[in-house]
Amino acid sequence: MKSGLRRALLLGRRRPRLSGAGSPTAIRGDGYEFVELREYVAGDDPRRIDWAATARAGALQTRVVLEDVALTLAAIVDHSESMRLGRRRALTIAAQEAIQTWYSAAETDDRCIRITGRGVYAPPGLRGPRSALVCSNVEGEEPFVLRDVLEAARCALPLGSALLVISDFFELTNDFNALLHRLPQRYDCTVLIARDPWFNDLPLRGFVTMQDAEKKAQCRVFVGAHERDRYLRAVREREGALRRRFENAGWRTGILREEDGEGSLLAAFGIPSTIA
Amino acid sequence: MIDFSRPIVLLAALALTALCFFAYRALNGRRATNVLAYTNIDFFVRATQPRSWPQIALVGAFTLAAALLWGALAGPHLTAALPAKDAIVIVCIDTSGSMSSTDVQPTRWDAARNATRAFIERLPSGTKVGVITFSSNANLIQAPTADRDAARAALDRVPAAGGATAIGDALTLASQELPASGHRAVVLMTDGVNNRGEDPLQAANALAARHVPIYTVGIGTNDSGMLIPGTAEPAQLDEDALRAIAQAAGGAYARVSDAEGLKTALAHLGSSTTFERRRIDASLPFALGGGVLLLATILTSLAAGRFP
Known part of the structure; x- marks a missing residue:
């Protein structure tokens, strides 16, 4: 519940603004929070490809992360x-x-x-x-x-x-x-x-x-x-x-x-x- | 018309009511539990658009109930015109020679008889009516009776016009026929000047002393230039004398110059002579009305959530 709220707030930071502000600016922090692995789809950032998982699965795997910054x-x-x-x-x-x-x-x-x-x-x-x-x-x-x-x-x-x-x-x-x-x-x-x-x-x-x-x-x-x-x-x-x-x-x-x-x-x- | 036998009670009631009002206000102000706190009164009033008439109606009903109850204690009396019980009216019809004049159609005599008939019809039941005719002397052709048929039949026995005018004698005879007490009245219909018998004013004073009003009706015109049939005398009406008679006995005078006017005047007299102004004690209706209204107000107030 608590994590759900935090996650929603983090997603909220990336909500498109009505006008002007563009994408949010991280105040501090640079970490990534791993969420899951999924199959690579065209357009994914190649830096997010998990090569170890790819080797295990036999197909390209992308690390899905929740960008984590301090709120x-x-x-x-x-x-x-x-x-x-x-x-x-x-x-x-x-x-x-x-x-x-x-x-x-x-x-x-x-x-x-x-x-x-x-x-x-x-x-x-x-x-x-x-x-x-x-x-x-x-x-x-x-x-x-x-x-x-x-x-x-x-x-x-x-x-x-x-x-x-x-x-x-x-x-x-x-x-x-x-x-x-x-x-x-x-x-x-x-x-x-x-x-x-x-x-x-x-x-x-x-x-x-x-x-x-x-x-x-x-x-x-x-x-x-x-x-x-x-x-x-x-x-x-x-x-x-x-x-x-x-x-x-x-x-x-x-x-x-x-x-x-x-x-x-x-x-x-x-x-x-x-x-x- | 309403009056109070103990008006001082009203003053005391006014003071006490004012005292109660201020005491209620003061007590009500202290009872904080009566007040409900709300977020925003302006919004509430805008939203509900509360009706103001229930409060006005309750306060009005409560005030009226209190006024009626206090009024009952003050001894209210109503003065109203009510049909007199066992009233007696004697109609005196002039049958002198001048009544055969035709300035009132068909003749003054006929008009007087017809008007008297209509007058009798309109009398309340129970009212006794007697008929006296007079010319050179006065005759009772119908003693006071409640029997309308007998009274109407008496009008058929009114003698034809002829002779002098003895108004005083007719009034004296009427006085003799009337009982000593009760609601009594005399209606005098004449067209001429008294020229025989007793002084009419003296007879009127005698009736006045017995509290019997005389309503006089002058029939005919003064300036018609017509002569009394069979004589060289002009038909005249002594209005001053008739007015004086009516005034002396506490009655009223009316002059009519046509048959319709005569009917109207007698119809009006019908209510004047048979209604009496009576003073009625209204304490009970006041108390009952006030009590019922107060009870209804209190019950409604309790149901509505508060006392006004």
């Missing part, structure tokens, strides 16, 4: 009040699970970076799993301003970094478009959109006094069958629109489900979750 794993997690809500548990708990899974992909020479509302944090002198451990446990800082953290990522992360952003994206207005398109040109960007806790069923009936988790503004509303239907429709439309918007900008998208943060992240990479 830079960066993550942004929305720790604002709105993410502290949930139906059975807070979305931040699921987000934390996703983050731990994300950093668990770090190996020996990989760098881990955490971007919070206070700025960019890279554990000094640490790499690999130790760096991942520190970054996994960085407390979310308030205030969380989505534009600020994305700008911080754009300015501070090295080219080719893998960036994960987890948020409910209520702040995401239309003027984010340029920034959303710019980030995938430099980084392998993944987004987990926090699913509304009431995505499947709005459990409210009658008069309800509600308070905005962040603005603290209150309003008293009547919730009947019509309101519930409209709400469920609107929540689905919003989630779909957000996904399309990120995908169009070149992001890998996934949905952060309250009940399974790890599975949510792996699903974004097409990796089956053990829990699921």
Whole structure:
């Protein structure tokens, strides 16, 4: 699972960019990780021919390797009040699970970076799993301003970094478009959109006094069958629109489900979750 | 029309209601458990487009229920015009010589009789009606009766027009025929000037003292230039006298110059003379209405999730 995520991230580094960036630049490392042998096909690099295997098999064999370079794993997690809500548990708990899974992909020479509302944090002198451990446990800082953290990522992360952003994206207005398109040109960007806790069923009936988790503004509303239907429709439309918007900008998208943060992240990479 | 026998209760209710409202607001503000935190209220409101009328309706119903209950304690009384029980109306028809004038078609006499017939038809059942005719003297041709057929038959016995006009005598006779109490009224139809018998104003005052209103109807025209048939006297109408009679006895005066107008005036009088304004204690309807509404509001509120 961990290796699957790492492999996906490595492949992600070679994903064709929407424009401009071309092939990724290796930051460091020059090793090759052997994956398998297969029969030579026209066009294979002759330097990858495994002569010993060829001798044994009696036909040309090509070494298939996974180009291995050190990763830079960066993550942004929305720790604002709105993410502290949930139906059975807070979305931040699921987000934390996703983050731990994300950093668990770090190996020996990989760098881990955490971007919070206070700025960019890279554990000094640490790499690999130790760096991942520190970054996994960085407390979310308030205030969380989505534009600020994305700008911080754009300015501070090295080219080719893998960036994960987890948020409910209520702040995401239309003027984010340029920034959303710019980030995938430099980084392998993944987004987990926090699913509304009431995505499947709005459990409210009658008069309800509600308070905005962040603005603290209150309003008293009547919730009947019509309101519930409209709400469920609107929540689905919003989630779909957000996904399309990120995908169009070149992001890998996934949905952060309250009940399974790890599975949510792996699903974004097409990796089956053990829990699921 | 509604009035309260204990209006001070309303003031106390107003103060108490205001107190309860502020206390409720204060308590409600402290109950944090009532408030549900949500990610983004703006999105929720945009998404659900919640209807505001249920809350308005509940608050309105609750307010109305409270007002009705407080109103019940304040002793509400309604004043309404209701059909009088056992009302008695005596119709006095002028049969003096001037009633044979034809300025009201076919004659004033015929018009008065026909209008009286229509008047009797429109009286509520149970209302007794009596008929007095008067010229040089007054005669009771039908004692007060609830029997409509008898009253209609009496109109056939109205004597032909002829003689002087003794309005005062007719009013006195009517006074004698009316009981001492109950809802009573006299309708006086005449076209002339009193020229015989008692002073009509004195007779009217006597009726007024017994709380019997007189509704006077002046038949005919003053400037038609017509003479009283068989005489050289012009047909005249002493409107001032008729108005004074009506005013003295707390009734009303109407003047008609045609048969249709006479019918209309008498039809109108039919409701005026047989309806009485009564003050009814409305505490029970107020209390019942308020109680039922309050119960319905509370049940609806509980079902809807909160008290308004």
